[in-house]
Amino acid sequence: MEKVRLGKTGLMVSRVGFGGIPIQRLSKAEAASVVKGVIDLGVNFLDTANAYSDSEEKIGEAIKDIKRENLVIASKSTAPDKKTFMEHLDLCLKRLGTDYVDLYQIHNVSTIEKRDVVFAPGGAYEGLAEAIKMGKVRFPAFSSHNIPLAIDIMKTGKFFVVQLPFNFVDNTAAKEAIPLAKELDMGFIGMKPFGGGLLHNAPVAIRYVLQFENVVPDPGIEKLSEMREIVSIVNEKKPFSSEDKKIIDDLIKELGDRWCHRCDYCQPCPQGIGISSVLTVESLLKRMPFRQVFNMANAGMEKADACLECGDCMKRCPYKLKIPALLKSKIALWKKVVAENAG
Ligand code: SF4
Ligand code: SF4
Numbered sequence: 001m002e003k004v005r006l007g008k009t010g011l012m013v014s015r016v017g018f019g020g021i022p023i024q025r026l027s028k029a030e031a032a033s034v035v036k037g038v039i040d041l042g043v044n045f046l047d048t049a050n051a052y053s054d055s056e057e058k059i060g061e062a063i064k065d066i067k068r069e070n071l072v073i074a075s076k077s078t079a080p081d082k083k084t085f086m087e088h089l090d091l092c093l094k095r096l097g098t099d100y101v102d103l104y105q106i107h108n109v110s111t112i113e114k115r116d117v118v119f120a121p122g123g124a125y126e127g128l129a130e131a132i133k134m135g136k137v138r139f140p141a142f143s144s145h146n147i148p149l150a151i152d153i154m155k156t157g158k159f160f161v162v163q164l165p166f167n168f169v170d171n172t173a174a175k176e177a178i179p180l181a182k183e184l185d186m187g188f189i190g191m192k193p194f195g196g197g198l199l200h201n202a203p204v205a206i207r208y209v210l211q212f213e214n215v216v217p218d219p220g221i222e223k224l225s226e227m228r229e230i231v232s233i234v235n236e237k238k239p240f241s242s243e244d245k246k247i248i249d250d251l252i253k254e255l256g257d258r259w260c261h262r263c264d265y266c267q268p269c270p271q272g273i274g275i276s277s278v279l280t281v282e283s284l285l286k287r288m289p290f291r292q293v294f295n296m297a298n299a300g301m302e303k304a305d306a307c308l309e310c311g312d313c314m315k316r317c318p319y320k321l322k323i324p325a326l327l328k329s330k331i332a333l334w335k336k337v338v339a340e341n342a343g
Pocket of ligand 2: 259260261262263264265266267275276279316317318319320321323
């Protein structure tokens with residue numbers, strides 16, 4: 001597969017990377033076979049995270065016989081403080097069976113509060129800088145779901161690579177963040193090119209993101225057949241067309257009044273409901289083991305039952321989503337899934 005330069009890191013990565021969330025659902029042997037198969041297809045860029053339970057470990061098992069310099073490996077830690085961040089990094093290296101990662105990302109810097117802690121003395125950024133000096137990390141990176149905040153962080157010049165959601169529905173990054181990455185010569189990893197498993201037209205989704213030459217999408221892959229299809233779309237090099245645009249416009253029209261962009265402009269909710277987490281729970285269910293999603297999400301889903309239908313959130317949602325009704329439908333879906341998995 002074609003390789004592209006990941007901004008000023010100078011790393012040459014496959015045109016599409018591999019996202020390590022869904023392999024959590026697989027057995028160790030299945031995961032190893034998927035990861036090895038993906039590498040055989042020409043993908044050299046693997047992205048995982050401390051937060052993805054045993055994903056780092058499964059990737060480590062799969063790559064143990066592969067020359068380290070043939071791979072570009074990225075992982076992440078959500079820890080805002082230096083001490084925990086360094087612990088996560090050491091665990092990451094142990095699980096992956098390597099002395100260094102090419103990128104280590106401060107994971108999900110999506111609120112001003114988190115950004116402030118990360119950059120404060122004793123924060124994660126201090127740990128990242130130290131890890132680079134120690135040779136455990138080659139290049140500093142961060143990920144976020146909050147595009148305006150990410151743009152501010154990109155402008156600090158502290159990072160070589162940024163990872164943001166980017167697909168034809170969650171396309172806010174196209175306006176400023178992607179051109180800015182190009183201008184700053186930062187690598188740009190496009191998170192969720194298939195909208196976290198909810199956009200099913202792979203050719204159109206991939207051709208949409210590949211129009212942006214500095215974007216490297218890293219779709220989460222659970223089956224080797226999924227990556228085979230993606231690689232064939234990439235290798236076909238068919239440009240994004242007016243027919244593709246028409247398909248996208250129709251899909252956006254269809255999804256527009258129920259697609260949550262996780263921007264959190266609807267907050268605060270007087271009942272403390274994590275609106276975006278509830279509205280996007282289906283994406284987690286598609287990518288992660290049920291038990292793990294349950295542990296992460298059940299309290300928030302139960303809390304959503306306390307919605308007063310006051311409508312405050314709807315006034316703030318730029319996409320005019322009918323939030324109380326959507327919450328009800330997600331709660332119903334959740335109850336059904338919980339009942340199916342009971343026992
Ligand atoms: S409508 Fe429900 S979710 Fe929205 S702000 Fe009111 S209580 Fe919160
Ligand atoms: S409900 Fe609307 S405002 Fe809230 S996170 Fe989703 S898209 Fe953003």
